[in-house]
Amino acid sequence: MATIESYETKAGRRWRVRYRTPDRRQTDKRGFTSKRHAQDFAATVEVEKLRGEYVAPKLGQITVDELAPEWLHRKQSDLKPSTYRSLETSWRVHVQPRWGTTRIADIDLDAVEHWIADMNRERGATVVIRAYGILAGLLDSAVKARRLARNPARGVENLPRKTGKRRVYLTHADVERLAEEAGQHRVLVLLLSYCGLRWGEATALRVEHLDLLRRRLHVVDNAVQVGRTVHVGTPKNHQHRIVPIPQFLVDELARQCEGRNRHDLVFPGRDGQHLRRPVSTTGWFTKAVERAGIERVTPHDLRHTAASLAVAAGVNVKALQRMLGHASAAMTLDTYADLFDSDLDAIGHALDSARSTQRVGKMWAQMPTGE
Incomplete structure (x- = not known):
């Protein structure tokens, strides 16, 4: 058991706790300004030893x-x-x-x-x-690493909550105007708007990733720009996926790939390497948005547009999840719950119809029968 002793210093009486560590080494902890604080420390040490949670104080001296x-x-x-x-x-x-x-x-x-x-x-x-x-x-x-018995940062109560950014969903007509104003990047805008690829997935797309006969594309790589360097790796969540291509876009992509080798990028930059992210305020994308006269959007917002256009066309949640590369259908529903308002209307109509049917049946049952 731990023992508590007092000793004198120039600043006054202090207390120390002598105790044995789990490996039976004698040690002490000095500097307590009151006997009560020393007793609390001694009790804590004994409980931690019994629970197997004891951590030598010196291991916590690291910064x-x-x-x-x-x-x-x-x-x-x-x-x-x-x-x-x-x-x-x-x-x-x-x-x-x-x-x-x-x-x-x-x-x-x-x-x-x-x-x-x-x-x-x-x-x-x-x-x-x-x-x-x-x-x-x-x-x-x-x-x-057993330098601390517990994490003192866990259990905070004042972390802020993120507020979701309002999503902008373009219409088919909006997308068409934006694509026309994008000039040489027309097909890229259409791909982002109708296939839901992330910017890095689209700019990493190679000719060999397209299967135009089956109207499919394979998302294999993701090109992410960090500063001035482009890093090519796996898509988000490290999952490859297959995305359907609308027929009108198949023809556009076929023309885009004319004269290219199978290993070439579908949307290369001027140097033949990966296309850089457009400058936010003065780049070609922002200027195309302004000329098109549509609500302000970013290239990533076109992924949301792809989701909205697919839902409006009647695509089910599971298919949309696969197209977007979400980890689960639940994630797709959580992300785009606002796109399924018509489903809520359908629930209301169904319940109203069921109640009406039940009331009519009850009314007929209560009507007197002729003799």
Whole structure:
């Protein structure tokens, strides 16, 4: 059992706790300003030993700065370049300045919640949630390495909630005007609007990925631009998929691929390499939107348009999930619940019809029969 002793310092009486670690080594913890604090620590140590959760205090003396490099290296191996870049930037800008020199054993829930509150006043929900996730992830790794008994960042109550951006759905006529104004990028705009590919999936598409006889295309690669570098990897969720091509677009793609080899990109840039993302304010896409006189959209918004046009044409949820590459039909429903309002109307009509039928049947049953 732990023992508690007092000793004198220039600042006054202090208390220390002597105890044995699970491997029977004698150790002590000094500096408690009251006997009550020392007793609380001693009781906590004994409970942690009984539960098998004891962590030597010296292991928690490492700083967040010392813990971060290995954790970031693991994340770099696991994440796609664009995702890792956002994570590394958030670490460098928001997490490291506040927590880098702090020992992990000195972090507590109250300090974490104050940090979140400060960010909430100046930053958007996405920035705050990402920064918090980095700190919590670092401390999770410390728990796994048995440097901490528990993660002091878990259990916060003031994380902000993301508010969904209002989606813009173009009509067939809108898409046609936009495609015409896009000039040499006409077919790319049509592909994004009717097949629902992400920008990187479309710009990584090669001639060999098209099966025009069967009206299918294969999403195999994803070209993601990080800074000035384009990284080619697997699609999101690392899943290849097959996407149907409307017949009118088959003819457009056939003309687009004329004179190209099977390994060539369908939509190359000027240098023959992957087409760069259009500049947000002055690029060809923004100018095409302005000339078309349609509501402001981004290339990624055309993926939402593809979903809306498919639903309006009567495509079922499972087929739409496969086309978009969502992990499940439930995810598709959650993402595009607003596109299925007509299904809610159908429920209302069905219930109204059922009630009317039941009331008519009841009325006939109650009518007196002739003698």
